[in-house]
Amino acid sequence: MKELTAQTLFQLSTVTNPVVSPNGKEAIIVVTNLDEQEDTYQAHLYVIDIKTGKQTKLTHAKGKHIAPQWLPSGDGFTYLSNRKGKNQVFLKQGMTDAKQVTNEEHGVLSYVLSPDGTRIAYSAFFKESEENEPDRKPEPLVIDQMKYKSDQRGLHDDRVMRIGSIDLATDNQQWLTTDYYDSQLLDFSGDSRHVLFASDRTENRDFSFSAHAYLINIDSKQERQVTKEACVITGGAVSPDGQTIALLSHRREYENATLPKVILYRSGTEETDLTANVDAFIGDIAIGDFLQHTGSNRLRFSDDGQSLYTLVSSKGSVNIWKFSLNGDHQQLTNTDAHINGFDFHQDEFIVTHSSVVEPSECYRVNHTEKTLSRLTSFNAAFEESFHVSVPEKVKLNRDDGSFVEGWLMKPAFYKEGQQYPLILEVHGGPHAMYAHTYFHEFQLLTAKGYGVLYTNPRGSHGYGQAFVDAVRGDYGGGDFQDLMDILDDVVKTTNWVDESRLGLTGGSYGGFMTNWAVGHTNRFKAAVTQRSISNWISFYGVSDIGYYFSEWQIKAELDEMETLWKHSPIKYVADVETPLLILHGENDLRCPIEQAEQLFIALKRLGKQTRFIRFPEANHELSRSGKPSLRVKRLEAIFGWFEKYLT
Structure with a gap:
């Protein structure tokens, strides 16, 4: 067996972000590697036959190709790619080259595909009257607020995080939010006509760390405020029938040490905390130094809308849990490992999974026995060669x-x-x-x-x-x-x-x-x-x-x-x-x-x-x-x- 070194990083792959096809027979995954020559990262999409494990590479251009989503017809998919510089949404159908859907100057931060597959909603930074001259001179940054920088974004300017939508058939683009408030994209409604998002619209946001959730109609632009009290919102989902909204949120009872909760909002009823009896972190909070592009902290409604699935972190393990709208909850996997992403078709779950000796691979879950069956072996050479x-x-x-x-x-x-x-x-x-x-x-x-x-x-x-x-x-x-x-x-x-x-x-x-x-x-x-x-x-x-x-x-x-x-x-x-x-x-x-x-x-x-x-x-x-x-x-x-x- 060979001795592992710092350079062994370049021989490892991380397999993340599984999405199952509408017929449940295939799954797309993201495979990320470190590129020593380019001194960057390469992330590509692969499709896997869930029954046989056969895999086919879907993207080939250099860059990061991430966040895949199947079209409901199953004959294509959307994804984010920086193949032309900034991240943009692409649509791939048939044998033709992928079509670029968005053209945002600062790139796309995130997106969701509507359930009927006709449009996307996306988030991107936008700035009014931005000049694009190549010889533009540097400008001083005028600062009036305490929140003027962040480690991820750098120094802030007048750009605001907006939510837009694009009709995939007509390429018609429109902005759904236009106010000078950042908006966080959460989900599409089941009827494909409404978008769920969160936004903090307080006047002085220096001391505001919470937001409200809103549901906006794409056609009329009419908004409905979902939350009565502002809260910290880290995820959200709309039930298939549109009658229930679930938010992964909390009200800062212990400031940033507060455990997130799954809160239900239904018209005319009081809020319901589905996780009131669970003293654990809802989501993936595991620390590592290798995983890329997990997309793991999300809520997913079951097909019948009567349950929610999410990851839960407890005692060093991260597993899938099911929270029923009637108040019951159940741990669906029982692994001493790190499930960093999941998707499902009916009762069939596909996960990406990392252990102490495995960077990350794709597995099928045996729902009855709560065991995992491995589908991919991108790190087989590493596992066979290094102690x-x-x-x-x-x-x-x-x-x-x-x-x-x-x-x-x-x-x-x-x-x-x-x-x-x-x-x-x-x-x-x-x-x-x-x-x-x-x-x-x-x-x-x-x-x-x-x-x-x-x-x-x-x-x-x-x-x-x-x-x-x-x-x-x-x-x-x-x-x-x-x-x-x-x-x-x-x-x-x-x-x-x-x-x-x-x-x-x-x-x-x-x-x-x-x-x-x-x-x-x-x-x-x-x-x-x-x-x-x-x-x-x-x-x-x-x-x-x-x-x-x-x-x-x-x-x-x-x-x-x-x-x-x-x-x-x-x-x-x-x-x-x-x-x-x-x-x-x-x-x-x-x-x-x-x-x-x-x-x-x-x-x-x-x-x-x-x-x-x-x-x-x-x-x-x-x-x-x-x-x-x-x-x-x-x-x-x-x-x-x-x-x-x-x-």
Whole structure:
């Protein structure tokens, strides 16, 4: 078996976003690969015969071809493609070349195909009177609002996210929303005449984080407001008969730590919470470093409109659940893995599925036995050629009923009787969930001779509302204790761990925790902090989410400097004795690079052992969707630092 390396990324495929044909005999999937030569990503559509597993490639032009949707006739499909630059919707029927349907200057963000297949609704950024001259001079950006930038979008201008529609037969295009408010596309109605969307229309949106849902008639442009109270809306669906609307939403009872709920809206009746008795995250919240184009957080009505299907994240696994409109609920799959996408025909479910040893493949679900039958083998060569480490579940139970859960990975070429260094990995969020999913960084470290411990401390999703809320206002307190306690337990109960060679790394919140830990303990021999937070006072004003995230998470406003400083790792920089590597993206607006700059200068000023690596053209998503060459260099930097200090 070969040793896995950072470059092995280029030999892996992720299979995601399955959509089943109207007759239930075929499914289209998205297969994504990293292109080493072009230093980008290639995503192509394949159609699979569900019975035989035979697969045929549908797209061939370079680029990303994603988000497929079958025409109801089954004789064609629509999809998003950047083959001509920006993402546009294309229609493919028969043997002719795909037809470009949209022509939006800034590309299409998302789209839905109407149930009758006659039109699409889509979302795109729009700006009035935009000049297109190639020699246009740069203009200063005038800012009047606090929400003027985001890590995904960059600096905002006057563009607004509109919803448009196009008749596929006539190519007639029209805008359904025209106000100066961003609109989030959710679903088409069963009669193909109405579009469900969400929009925040408050005057001052700097302190507004909720929206209302609306149903708009495509022909008359008449709107009906669905929600009585504003809420955070992350998904939505309309029943086939149009009488019921389901929203994946919440009312910020615990700010951004609030579990989403499936809420029903029916004319003349009170709202119904279908998930009132489910203390779990509705949707896919699993953390990984490889999956692309999943399209997983969606609600789907059953064909008879009496049930809803969605993914649910719990205790490191992501499975399909069924919520009946009568209040019953049922878990339809029972896998210790990560189902990242699904579709169905009648009772036949097709899923894309990742496990700790498998990047992602397509499976058919046995509805009766809740087992999976594999349909694709895009990663067969990887599975046959490379040795990977299979995690063992670890759990620390305390006398007071509290607990910490995680997974321990042995070095890939482990030999009984030898001792090995161990690296503790801390996820971001903090409201996320390490899961039974493929993590290339972890496998690389085990291939290089390290054990890896990754856990879900308090603040993580997957263990209920109280658990995820427990970190707010206590950063560096109970969460840090959770990590140290489970590390102590693993060291105590595992004879192959060399306690003198412990490493630590994490990104975002995990970077904060890395910074915090090295200022409060000297037990780690080396650490790597990534896209981190070091100073909550400056973070308040420079992050795209700072001014409200700090209030939600640290529970301190800007005039509460003592509290912000108390939770800032840079306060404790004089106590740092651990060699610390600092990794940060130049274009990170979530945790801006000034956070890394402050930490590096403070450490160097005191003569501490540190190094700072800046990644150009990289935002907060470097480790997951950044330029492939930079992702490889990041992994090599992490391994190189640990190799220097732990071997």
